[in-house]
Amino acid sequence: MQQFPCPFCGLRNEQEFHFAGEAGKTRPDTMKEVSAEQWSAYLNHYNNPMGKTCEIWVHLPCQEYFVMQRDTVTMEVFASEQIRKDLK
Ligand SMILES: [Zn+2]
Numbered sequence: 001m002q003q004f005p006c007p008f009c010g011l012r013n014e015q016e017f018h019f020a021g022e023a024g025k026t027r028p029d030t031m032k033e034v035s036a037e038q039w040s041a042y043l044n045h046y047n048n049p050m051g052k053t054c055e056i057w058v059h060l061p062c063q064e065y066f067v068m069q070r071d072t073v074t075m076e077v078f079a080s081e082q083i084r085k086d087l088k
Contacts, residue, residue: 006059
C-alpha cells in the first residue's frame with residue numbers, strides 16, 4: 001500500500017486520502033454572468049496528465065486540504081504542502 005505525506009500528520013496510508021481537484025484551476029467569476037458550459041468545464045473537466053502533476057488532496061482524519069505534487073506514472077510523491085491562504 002502506498003503512503004502519502006500529509007503536511008500536518010506525516011506519512012499515512014493512501015486510503016485516508018481523497019483527491020479533491022486539480023491545483024491552479026480558476027473558479028468562474030460569479031460577479032459576472034457564467035454560462036452553463038463554463039460551470040460544467042470548471043466542475044467536470046480534468047486534464048488527467050500523464051507524469052508530473054500538481055493536485056489538491058484532502059486527508060480525511062484531519063480534514064485538511066493540501067497541494068501534492070506527484071507523478072501519475074511512477075506514483076512518486078515529490079512534495080506536499082499546506083495551501084497558502086494568502087495567495088489569491
Ligand atoms: Zn492530516
